Amino acid sequence: MSRWKRLLLFLSIMGPGIITANIDNDASGITTYSVAGARFGYTLLWTLIPTTVALVVIQEMVARMGAVTGKGLSDLIRENYGVRATFFMMVALFVANLGTTVSNFAGWAASMEILGLSKYIIVPLGATAVWLLVTKGSYRTVERILLAACLLYFGYVISGFMAHPSWPGVLKGTFMPTVKWNAEYVYITIAIIGTTITPWMQFYLQSSIAEKGVRKAEYKATRLDVVLGCSITDIIAFFIIVTCATTLFPAGIRIAKASEAAYALRPLAGQYASLIFAVSLANASLLGAIIVPLATAYYICEAMGWERGVNKTFREAPQFMWIYTIIIVASALLILLPGAPLVFLMVFSAVLNGLLLPFVLIYALSLVNNRKLMGEYVNRGYYNYISWGTVAVIIVLTGFLIVTSLAPLRI
Amino acid sequence: MSFYGEVFASEIMRKPVLDPKGEEIGRVKDFVIVKGEQLPKVSALVIDKRKKVFLLPWKDLNIFNKRIISSRVYGDNLQAYDESREEDLLIVRDILDKQIVDVNGARVVRVNDIKLEGLNTNAVLVAVDVGVRGIMRRLGVERGGEDLFRLFQKTLPYSLISWNYLQPLEPKLTRIALTVPRQILSELHPADIAEIISSVSQKEGVSFFNNLAVETAAEALSELEPNVQKDIINRMDSDKASNIIEMMPPDEAADILSDLPAEKAKEILESIEKEEAEDIQELLGHEEDTAGGLMTNVFIACSPEMTVREASERLKVQAKEVETVYYIYVLDAEEKLLGIASLRELLLAESDCIMADIMETNLKTVSPGDDEMDVAAIISKYNLLAIPVVDENGYMHGIVTVDDIIDILLPPAAKRKRRKV
Helix, strand or coil: CCHHHHHHHHHHHCCHHHHHHHHHCCHHHHHHHHHHHHHHHHHHHHHHHHHHHHHHHHHHHHHHHHHHHCCCHHHHHHHHHHHHHHHHHHHHHHHHHHHHHHHHHHHHHHHHHHCCCCHHHHHHHHHHHHHHHHHHCCHHHHHHHHHHHHHHHHHHHHHHHHCCCCHHHHHHHHHCCCCCCCHHHHHHHHHHHHHHCCHHHHHHHHHHHHHHCCCHHHHHHHHHHHHHHHHHHHHHHHHHHHHHHHHHHHHCCCCCCHHHHHHHHHHHHCHHHHHHHHHHHHHHHHHHHHHHHHHHHHHHHHHHCCCCCCCCCCCCCHHHHHHHHHHHHHHHHHHHCCCCCHHHHHHHHHHHHHHHHHHHHHHHHHHHCCHHHHHHHCCCHHHHHHHHHHHHHHHHHHHHHHHHHHCCCCC | CCCCCEEEHHHHCCCEEECCCCCEEEEEEEEEEECCCCCCEEEEEEEEECCEEEEEEHHHEEEECCCCEEECCCHHHCEECCCCCCCCEEHHHHHCCCEEEECCCCEEEECCEEEEEEECCEEEEEEEECCHHHHHHHHCCHHHHHHHHHHCCCCCCCCEEEHHHEEECCHHHHHCCCHHHHHHHHHCCHHHHHHHHHCCCHHHHHHHHHCCCHHHHHHHHHCECHHHHHHHHHHCCHHHHHHHHHHCCHHHHHHHHHHCCHHHHHHHHHHCCHHHHHHHHHHHCCCCCEHHHHCECCCCEECCCCEHHHHHHHHHHHCCCCCCCCEEEEECCCCEEEEEEEHHHHHHCCCCCEHHHHCECCCCCECCCCEHHHHHHHHHHCCCCEEEEECCCCEEEEEEEHHHHHHHHCHHHHCECCCCC
């Protein structure tokens, strides 16, 4: 194949990996990165390298399954492990993703409040727009909006440069690992991994690859797409940490939310950097608020065998539409209700995600090694050790995350 | 062994199987099914005990109902069974939880449970449960679900689909499929078939597509999105593909071929009948979004001297092949367009008149290079069903019909995309 032909092939296949990776940086991801940068400066940057490797290892397997079987992950789990396992997994996924959507709407509200807009206007507005987009819009509009929104993520790269970081420090922090044995440092390190590798995105990636109709023969291009996508996720994460580490860390400003970072940036990095940070957060939150409920409704219906699809009406696909609607309405209400247990819900959702992840990963690994499904595309010898090893490490770390979330740290 | 009444597969699964002395010889794990007279029947139970798997033939069963399953033979006499045997068809392994096409409702459903019924001493598969009730039964909360529904003064519906109305998606299952569903399958509207194909995985879509009769396949194929069309044709062997493409109107065939890799397209074109292939080749030369790219070159033409009777006869002969019968195009010997007669004019005219007398000569035409939107504008302005495509020298190349235009104006509704998140 000539170089041009190869490039063309890649361009036609690329997409799912890059889009998934972008959406992965939703409100909770951005929050974690901002907090990490503000609290520990450049010293946590190195964790992004192992995180990227782990992300690539896992996403690659899932993508391979999508390309070889042409089916989604929930589809395969249902067909191979029966109703019971699938049902409980879907219930957990529903609740966990409800929490994720809440944190996305919270991010949306907070970022808009920076621009001086009340959350009582902006949240119902955002929720209605998101709901209308999917229930009344066509797939084409949805896809275009998503792709355009993905470009906005580069706002973080710009704000990273605008903060004028000290590059030698950045390089040192990235390539020379330093480990501090204090509880908060360990907690944030694990949180970075936990927010990057989530259960729902495995489902999302596999479905979008299966539906794109990628064939086995074109799989190499998909692998490149996945590797590129994972790298982009972490490049964005890198710049978020750099922004906060350059400006907030030396000033000793501690934050707990991403929107606080945008506030704090104003006097330190200038109005524009702050504005770009806030707009990118709003964009990421809203994108998450579109995709997470949609994806959840999709996998549940796929697993349960209910009608589904963006182009369907309430009458044609009632379960699909109701799941989607309930997630959005419930999350928006939870943000608006004064005194709603938001923090509890988000922690609960993080814990549930943590509990779910081992199951999803172990199912995914045993499916990818099922010769009946994958034929010659099962994990090869040493690669299998790497993937089991990665999964084991992630499981141990998320286990730790769950324990620490349930027993809040006293710092 | 006789079996009366009805039972769901999930009610039998994991049930102990007793020998004549009342000792447990294992638990039900799966059911082997074979083609029966009318419906598939159970030929043996697969049972497992302490990780070992055995086969218990149907004839060796003594009692079989949802409370008691007992065998005539003792555990020692059971024959070991290899579960991964591909030749056998197993209910739990191959059907339960899989996707299947409900031909009656024209949709894809998931098998939540399977209903067995006694028929002449055999247990036959009568229906699959695709509803919430099936899921609840599998989870062991069917009763609870009923109570919950009663609380809202509703009844938990039975969503059973008779085996007769099912079309398997996996080629393996077609061995036990009946002759009945195939007929229903070809009665499905092509748009429904397209909908089904776009809601299952590619592999399943192709195997489903392969089960269709060539004519139905051709119609269904035109309803699909270009990239799905390409996938399906690409995965088929060239012989079958060319049979299907041959059945399609040449303009649609050309659209599909232009999306295929050059080699595959050439291979298919070569095995298509010469005349058809020439038509398609001619169309392949035009840009996709112009009048030339949209047009079909199959239409009803006649000479100006022809009488109305002769023209009507020709119309009857050719009606099956052409896309629209509402216009008859009057061409001279050089294939220059002289006029158009509508079907209405043809019906109302005296049968001895010649076409030159009844044809309309004030013509609305487009040229092959015209943009598709301009073509749409003209068709809509003059309320036409089809418009002739004529080059600057007056030669007629083909016609663009109104349904080709509608596909451009309303793409999402008219074409079925592969399902997406």
